[in-house]
Structures are given as C-alpha cells and as structure tokens.
Amino acid sequence: MAALDGGIRNHKVEVLxxxxxxxxxxxxxxxxxxxxxxxxxxVLQAHLQKNMATISPDHGSSQDSNKxxxxxxxxxxxxxxxxxxxxxxxKSLTVKDGFQWRKYxxxxxxxxxSPRAYxxxxxxxxxxxxxxxxRCMEDSSILVATYEGAHNHEPPHDAPAGGSSYSxxxxxxxxxxxxxxxxxxxxxxxxxxxxxxLSGTGTGQEKRRPQNFMEDYRKSNCxxxxxxxxxxxxxTNFTLALAAAVARSITDQPKPTKA
DNA sequence: CGCTTTTGACCGGCGC
DNA sequence: GCGCCGGTCAAAAGCG
Numbered sequence: 001m002a003a004l005d006g007g008i009r010n011h012k013v014e015v016l017x018x019x020x021x022x023x024x025x026x027x028x029x030x031x032x033x034x035x036x037x038x039x040x041x042x043v044l045q046a047h048l049q050k051n052m053a054t055i056s057p058d059h060g061s062s063q064d065s066n067k068x069x070x071x072x073x074x075x076x077x078x079x080x081x082x083x084x085x086x087x088x089x090x091k092s093l094t095v096k097d098g099f100q101w102r103k104y105x106x107x108x109x110x111x112x113x114s115p116r117a118y119x120x121x122x123x124x125x126x127x128x129x130x131x132x133x134x135r136c137m138e139d140s141s142i143l144v145a146t147y148e149g150a151h152n153h154e155p156p157h158d159a160p161a162g163g164s165s166y167s168x169x170x171x172x173x174x175x176x177x178x179x180x181x182x183x184x185x186x187x188x189x190x191x192x193x194x195x196x197x198l199s200g201t202g203t204g205q206e207k208r209r210p211q212n213f214m215e216d217y218r219k220s221n222c223x224x225x226x227x228x229x230x231x232x233x234x235x236t237n238f239t240l241a242l243a244a245a246v247a248r249s250i251t252d253q254p255k256p257t258k259a
Numbered sequence: 260c261g262c263t264t265t266t267g268a269c270c271g272g273c274g275c
Numbered sequence: 276g277c278g279c280c281g282g283t284c285a286a287a288a289g290c291g
Contacts, residue, residue, distance in 0.1 A: 102262090102263065104282095104283070105265095105282070105284080106266075107280090109280080110280065110281090118282070118283075122262095132282095
C-alpha cells in the first residue's frame, strides 16, 4: 500500500514537473510575443507620427484640412485614462475621484456593449473638464474613465460623501492603485489615451484602429504562436496586462519632437 | 424647490 | 449624398 502511495506521489511529481516545464515554455513564448508586439507597435507609432507630420504642416493651406482637429490628435494631447476596479455587481458608472460630476448623457457605443456615461465637472460653473466612463469590454469589473481638459479650480480636500478609501491628498493615485497594472495616468497631466479594447470582436473596427497590432501580428506570424494569441485574447488578465505594458512602452518612449 | 439623472432627439464629422 | 456613429442638448422624472 505504501509503495502504491509512493508511486502515485512520484507520478504526481512528474506531472507537476511537466506542467511546470510547459508553463515555463509558455511564459517564454509569451514574452517573445510581447516583444514582437511591442516592436510592431513602435513601427506603427512611427508610421502614425509620420502621417501626422504630413497632415499637420499645411494645416491652413488646404480647405479639407481646415476642419476640426482629428480626434486622435486631441485625445493624445488632452485626454487621459484612469482604470478603476469596481465591484462587478455594482452597475453604476460612478468613479469616485473626489470631484463632483454631473452626468449629461449616456450612450451605447458600437465597440462596447456596456453604456458610456458622459460627465461634466460641477464643482465650478466654468470648469471645462469632461469625463467619459465606460466598463471595460473584457472585464466588467473595470471602469475606464477618460478625462478631458484641466480643472480651473482647486481640487477638493475632503473625501466625498460616498466615503471611498482613497487618500484625500491624491485621490487619483488611489484610484489608479486599484488597477492591477501600473498604468500611472494622471487626469491633470495630459497623457496618452490607451484603448483597452485591443481584442476587438472584428465588427469592422480594424480599419479604425491603427494600433490593432494583435491582428496584424496574428496574420504575419507562425501558427503555433497564433494559437497562443487566440487564447490570450480571451484572457482578461492578459489583455489588461498587455494594455498596461503598451501604455508603459508609450510613456517610456522619448517624446517625439513636435514640429 | 432645487439639483441630479434619465433618455430620446438632434447635430456634426466621417466613411462609403 | 446618405447613413452611421459619437457627443451633446434639453425636457421630464426622480430624489432629498
């Protein structure tokens, strides 16, 4: 009996070893994939910058380019995103960041089944700051708050009546800390907008996403990794981690010298 | 009663 | 030119 037990135990150890080896290999492949994606993203970013450069210089010369600035340009220049993990059961789209917000609209967008809520800062009558809040498509417990503009008044010192557990002197940092990934974005500092919905379900959105390197990568690489990517796109944690990594790679990049 | 939220309508940009 | 889509408006309802 004891020998049988020992045999079973040895077998289990063997299985665990194999599993460990497999996970290690998988980890290696993932790292490789991430590196490739990162480099692809840099290429795309450079491409985008080049396109911007060719568009913007003759901003006043052609009539067509005289229209309002492109949304991407605006969002890169002015918007910032904050990710907040909330209770999945909590259906409200409220992000407690210490400011008072007045909701002025709600929309169902095409690329995300959850509604997007639009807020204006109501602490000061002339405050131009706007906020969009939408649940992450991959993980409904994550709220994505997009801030636009800068407050023209003092930030609140007291915690709101809701009594959330963020630090009063830096409410936003507290919020960001709730997110498992180190995407340190600050609504008062213009940063890069990060699209969390990397793994779009292919509803014709590919054309609108120059950053859809995942799709590009899938098409241009070998089948085995393709399998990994396909499975990973279904993995919420990986998607979030990847989004954070991309965000970090963007913020770590030397700022492009603007003409 | 005043403020906030909800929600359908409207508007303007953009792609085809 | 037309339709789609995101963003905003504004009237009505809800709430303290």
